[in-house]
Amino acid sequence: MPALTTTLRIGPYPVDPPVVLAPMAGITNVAFRRLCREYGAGLYVCEMITARAVVERDPKTRHMMAFDPTESPRSVQLYGVDPATMSEAVKIIIGEGLADHIDTNWGCPVAKVCRRGGGAALPYKRRLFANIIAATVAAAQPHGVPVTAKFRIGIDDEHHTYLDAGRIAEAEGAAAVALHARTAAQRYSGQADWTHIAALKQAVRTIPVLGNGDIFTAADAIAMMEKTGCDGVVVGRGCLGRPWLFGELQAAFRGEPLPPGPNLGEVARVLRRHAELLVEHDGPEKGIRDLRKHMAWYFMGFPVGSQLRRELAMVSTPAQLDDLLERLDPTVPFPATAEGPRGRQGSPGKVTLPYGWLDDPDDPSVPFAADLMHSGG
Template sequence: MDTPQNPAQAGDQPTMTDLKVPPLRIGDLVIDPPILQAPMAGFTNFAFRQIVREYGGVGLLATEMVNARGFHWLDENEAEFPDRLWGVEDEPRPLAVQIWDNQPDVMAKVGRRLVEEFQVSVVDINFGCPVKQVTEKAHSGSYLLRVPDRMGQIISRLVEACAPTPVTAKIRLGCSENTINANEIAQVVEESGASALTVHGRVAEQYFKGEADWERISEIKSYLKKIPLIGNGDLDSADKVYRAFRDYNVDGVMIARACLGRPWLFAQAAAAIQGRPIPAEPTLVEQRDCMLRHYDLVVDRFGPSKGTLLMRKFACCYAQAKPGARHFRSAVGNVSTPAEFYEVVEKHFPISPVPLPV
């Protein structure tokens, strides 16, 4: 695989000065720095976006992906908007909302609502999700890579409905190694009026296994005449982001799973491409405090019981690759109350004890 290697070690604070990365333009929207946060179902909610925004370094944040048909049903039945749109109306811009389905008219109606009522900055279409519930059952996400004409219809309708707000698309290289068609799809995306294309450097059948193929991402650039190419896959260090811009001819990058337990990664990546010293990793105490701040935001929204359950997976992300992470994950996976959560953090997160709430 050709993904960038040799990430800088925490605390080295290297400065990279031989690279000048211009802002990313998506339609009339200027994204600076050209570093995007990926939409991730179950993770990139308002609480997580708040944490990322506090550290800085991200040019465009995104919601979790929203089921357009489900949103449309809720709207027709005058029900509340999906939880995945929590915070969207009031938080700072720019902000993207990603939607998925396979019905052009439904997608267009939802896109228009997002533009008119929520004033979102970008409407992104998910053509990359490999999860069977989306692909096999709903014939959406990466399934649609098999039917480029349908993709074109969806994009065209959304572009018309959302104008002048830009519409973008996120894809994978193909459904399988034997059906890689990203070059063809890229042309369909551009000709249908999309303002940018994001490519995850794996095929759908890989899910997240193996390594992202950045050579194939780079190859797609020659098939685009005017819209920017955004690369995605395995960007887990500032050095890899730097090398993605330097070596693979992308206009922007999108950071996904690596940021879930390291929301400061965006600030490190931005420093790398701007020729500034790269901030060191936060101390373990600072990382624990970040996790607890995240927990407070989730509980404020969903209440102590549901908030604690939802925070389990986030807490596991914060512990990843740390000493004792296995014990922490095992323990935090069973908590159901704030008292239990704080007790597990005190006992198992790899730093000095924290006071339990009174």
């Protein structure tokens, strides 16, 4: 495979290969990012935090913002609905030396968030969106900290917002934009429509455009860039239970042979390494409990057996994990059925919005109570 020549910079930071780990709530903590970084370079984004929680000095939020000493640049995704709160949060983050890059989230499709005007619903309010990006950039730019924006195609097929969002973010000083090529109504179902990434690339000319959606293999990433002309890719669900995907991506972008998929013994070793890093971050009880959600992803497609799968999903101590992993046959090769979609998918649904939300897209009013803790999109 020939190398794909591309140069991606997020503000002052080169990103080579042009690969970004998408922030995923409860997933992309310091342990998982360290594990992924051990396979390949790129930009690895901390799980999303809310601006309000930063301003309120929430201890749990501060713990979520932990970074490995070797992690550079340190990247945080920030969510908020109020320009003033976003500005204050950025000032705290930069003033306390907590991060080097601020991403902003406008892609959450969760019902309780969109119902209040947050997440993927907010870019419909063009003036409010512009005010938030402008305030965030104004707080970050004097310190050389780049601000980026990640959003979806829109609310649903009748209300696309991404072209306006891209142009607004560009005009207000964002260093890059990223498009998850689904609407909020799609959630994570169906297929991402990469043609919208190509359209955004044509609309936004002076800053990088990144593509997100249905990148489950290195070949998917190369195909997205070739088909859309985007400047880089954002990988989310495709790396769940397979942090080695970043090694495959690095090889693909450099035109090198892809490393073979790991056998079951190597998967067990990676899982044990993940456990070690989680325990280091959260302690043995919480760390091992957090690992449980990853079990099905790690063993997807492998003939592990239903009883052992159940026991792994209920593991509670590092010693118990070691005992269970010893029962695996380490020689089992990586199965073809381990490729393909993984993580949440679900089904599409109607997006519920605040009363009168669609009446005036130029209304700059801040939605009430829309900045509660939630998962990103």
